[in-house]
Amino acid sequence: MARHPEYQYLDLMEHLLEHGDRRIDRTGVGTLSGLGAMMRFDLSKGQIPIFTTKRVYWKLAVKEMLWFLTGDTNIRNLLQENVRIWTDWPLAKYRKATGEDIDQVAFEKRILEDEAFALQWGDLGPVYGKQWRQWRDAEGRVHDQLASVIKDLKTNPSSRRMIFHAWNVGELADMALHPCHMVYQFHVSNISAEGGKRPRLSLMVFQRSCDLFLGNPFNVCQQAALLAMVAQQVDMDVGELVWSGGDVHLYLNHLDAIREQLSREPKPFPTLRLLRRPASIDDYRIEDFEVTGYEPHAAIAAEVAV
Structure with a gap:
């Protein structure tokens, strides 16, 4: 076997x-x-x-x-599907940039409820x-x-x-x-x-x-x-x-x-x-x-x- x-x-x-x-x-x-x-x-x-x-x-x-x-490349659509596996990276970036000791649940809630916040802090690059x-080459194609x-x-x-x-x-x-x-x-x-x-x-x-x-x-x-x-x-x-x-x-x-x-x-x-x-x-x-x-x-x- x-x-x-x-x-x-x-x-x-x-x-x-x-x-x-x-x-x-x-x-x-x-x-x-x-x-x-x-x-x-x-x-x-x-x-x-x-x-x-x-x-x-x-x-x-x-x-x-x-x-x-x-x-x-934004976690908002993932969170809408109840997928949280990418949250750690933007959350760490937000905490470092703002000094706010926000927990993951509160951060994800803001991403879901506030589109402008999601655009600023939910994108992974x-x-x-x-x-x-959408690979962009040196000529912009x-x-x-x-x-x-x-x-x-x-x-x-x-x-x-x-x-x-x-x-x-x-x-x-x-x-x-x-x-x-x-x-x-x-x-x-x-x-x-x-x-x-x-x-x-x-x-x-x-x-x-x-x-x-x-x-x-x-x-x-x-x-x-x-x-x-x-x-x-x-x-x-x-x-x-x-x-x-x-x-x-x-x-x-x-x-x-x-x-x-x-x-x-x-x-x-x-x-x-x-x-x-x-x-x-x-x-x-x-x-x-x-x-x-x-x-x-x-x-x-x-x-x-x-």
């Missing part, structure tokens, strides 16, 4: 617990860090890699991906969505990288240039957080369609920095959702999600929680079905995603390092 694919994730965390380089990081919390990792997930039978050894709130992860696809959908990839998938599926990325050197300083999942590259197999096979779309993601315990389960889930959406838009079957990491790390304040997770056995991955085919990649909603058979172990709480 094949080993459960989630063990790729668990083995990587266990390796870092034993061999990770102990270091002080940007946040001051400290990490166990290593360079270079890869995981592969076969999505061809409808499974989606939502990890099971702790509950992953997959709807939040997919909502974040849908937010990226809009090109938006030119982060993922801006770069994916705007490039929709994702739309270009979808066009190439339809017209030139053997291309080795079906890439979008967010590492815009000239705008890094203006971003609340430098892009972590940086490069997305698509690959089509069965292009000749011999034997009546449909083309199969796979996706490889390079992530330069990854909080394995908190961030990676979200990242893998939402990247699988993106692959499903793009495959549907270009009339291809879903193939493989390949995740690759640069600096992969565990935060020192998460180690007990990680050991708890490592003591658990993975359960079967759930299945994903898209309930409708929207007119374009811009038109998906969270209600379009049906996940069945997700029966994970209990959630494990941990603080994000800012």
Whole structure:
């Protein structure tokens, strides 16, 4: 019997617990860090890699991906969807700039109720969505990288240039957080369609920095959702999600929680079905995603390092 694919994730965390380089990081919390990792997930039978050894709130992860696809960079629309994973950065900036010791709940309430306040304090700078959908070049031309990839998938599926990325050197300083999942590259197999096979779309993601315990389960889930959406838009079957990491790390304040997770056995991955085919990649909603058979172990709480 094949080993459960989630063990790729668990083995990587266990390796870092034993061999990770102990270091002080940007946040001051400290990490166990290593360079270079890869995981592969076969999505061809409808499974989606939502990890099971702790509950992953997959709807939040997919909502974040849908937010990226809009090109938006303000947390207000995220908060309207009850997604709070980006609040820490603008909140820290507001506290530093004003000296006001406002708590997160009050800050989010002001963002939601006061549009002018949200415009001033809720924007994250030119982060993922801006770069994916509205990359501005030196001549002022705007490039929709994702739309270009979808066009190439339809017209030139053997291309080795079906890439979008967010590492815009000239705008890094203006971003609340430098892009972590940086490069997305698509690959089509069965292009000749011999034997009546449909083309199969796979996706490889390079992530330069990854909080394995908190961030990676979200990242893998939402990247699988993106692959499903793009495959549907270009009339291809879903193939493989390949995740690759640069600096992969565990935060020192998460180690007990990680050991708890490592003591658990993975359960079967759930299945994903898209309930409708929207007119374009811009038109998906969270209600379009049906996940069945997700029966994970209990959630494990941990603080994000800012």
